[in-house]
Amino acid sequence: MARLNLLEETRFEKLPVTIFKNPKEASLSVAQRIATLIKEKQQQNLNAVLGLATGATPIAVYAELVRLHKEEGLSFKNVITFNLDEYYPMQPNAAQSYVTFMNENLFNHIDIDKNNVHIPDGTLNLEEIPAFCLAYERKIESVGGLDIQILGIGRTGHIGFNEPGSAPNSGTRLVTLDDLTRRDAARDFGGKSNVPTKAITMGIGTIFKAKEIILMAWNRKKASIIKKAVEGEISSEVPATYLQLSDNVEFILDQDAASGLTRFNTPWLVKDCVWTEELTRKAVIWLANKLNKPILKLTEDDFNNNGMAQLATEQGPVYNINIH
Ligand code: F6R
Numbered sequence: 148m149a150r151l152n153l154l155e156e157t158r159f160e161k162l163p164v165t166i167f168k169n170p171k172e173a174s175l176s177v178a179q180r181i182a183t184l185i186k187e188k189q190q191q192n193l194n195a196v197l198g199l200a201t202g203a204t205p206i207a208v209y210a211e212l213v214r215l216h217k218e219e220g221l222s223f224k225n226v227i228t229f230n231l232d233e234y235y236p237m238q239p240n241a242a243q244s245y246v247t248f249m250n251e252n253l254f255n256h257i258d259i260d261k262n263n264v265h266i267p268d269g270t271l272n273l274e275e276i277p278a279f280c281l282a283y284e285r286k287i288e289s290v291g292g293l294d295i296q297i298l299g300i301g302r303t304g305h306i307g308f309n310e311p312g313s314a315p316n317s318g319t320r321l322v323t324l325d326d327l328t329r330r331d332a333a334r335d336f337g338g339k340s341n342v343p344t345k346a347i348t349m350g351i352g353t354i355f356k357a358k359e360i361i362l363m364a365w366n367r368k369k370a371s372i373i374k375k376a377v378e379g380e381i382s383s384e385v386p387a388t389y390l391q392l393s394d395n396v397e398f399i400l401d402q403d404a405a406s407g408l409t410r411f412n413t414p415w416l417v418k419d420c421v422w423t424e425e426l427t428r429k430a431v432i433w434l435a436n437k438l439n440k441p442i443l444k445l446t447e448d449d450f451n452n453n454g455m456a457q458l459a460t461e462q463g464p465v466y467n468i469n470i471h
Pocket of ligand 1: 199201202203204205231232298300301305306307308
């Protein structure tokens with residue numbers, strides 16, 4: 148019964164979503180999945196191939212992997228990594244480079260062979276980039292493809308640096324960053340004007356080939372883009388919506404990032420509700436906004452046609468609800 152209810156509740160969601168109480172618990176679970184993969188591969192004498200992301204989102208995952216290495220002996224000797232992206236141009240030893248980020252948050256603290264670490268090269272000449280990108284794709288293929296790809300999501304809906312307008316079959320390439328992405332990065336660079344306008348990123352097609360894709364998001368700031376990515380129509384305007392086409396994707400969210408999903412934001416559309424004063428007020432205001440009508444003009448039919456029949460029946464007539 149509980150499972151059936153959940154199916155109904157999630158009927159607007161077009162890909163699997165798992166919600167944790169907070170980012171910490173979510174991060175521990177993702178780290179655990181990565182550790183399990185690494186150990187399974189070790190038992191078979193195989194490499195584990197990880198696609199990694201930078202940014203604020205995966206930091207606690209990397210911290211837990213470091214802890215598992217230091218305290219529980221998890222070895223990364225059989226691990227090969229490919230990072231999603233790097234700013235262009237970018238010197239690897241610059242404070243804002245993704246090389247520095249990965250070294251500081253993960254690689255410097257584990258026993259990975261640095262020859263097994265791959266991050267797009269921000270120092271190339273423009274004309275060297277296409278060949279580099281092709282070789283990056285080939286290298287991923289030559290080690291058997293990505294076993295797990297970790298993703299964050301930008302407020303533009305980008306995954307990697309695949310900004311709005313990116314094609315679903317795009318490969319590793321040089322791209323131009325969206326203005327919002329550069330604004331979000333401004334703090335790291337001491338002002339937006341210092342943020343590079345370009346980056347080298349794996350494509351959506353590259354990400355798609357991973358055997359498992361885990362997109363993580365925390366924080367209320369991500370709630371609206373998460374709603375679009377999970378419930379919206381597939382469109383190049385929100386590149387993360389392409390993930391709806393994958394059979395191997397899972398979104399791992401904290402409650403704040405999930406708060407825009409229908410089951411939390413407008414729960415009356417997907418289930419019977421306990422009509423507290425707060426929920427009633429929220430629903431009536433939502434209905435008035437949706438229909439662009441003053442609250443006192445909302446009718447019985449308006450309630451019934453917009454998933455609020457339960458409220459009208461339990462606490463109606465609706466005129467009284469509106470007045471209240
Ligand atoms: C980083 C990357 C980006 C970030 C995204 C979210 O390698 O590819 O797509 O995952 O911009 O960034 P944070 O985690 O800082 O919110």
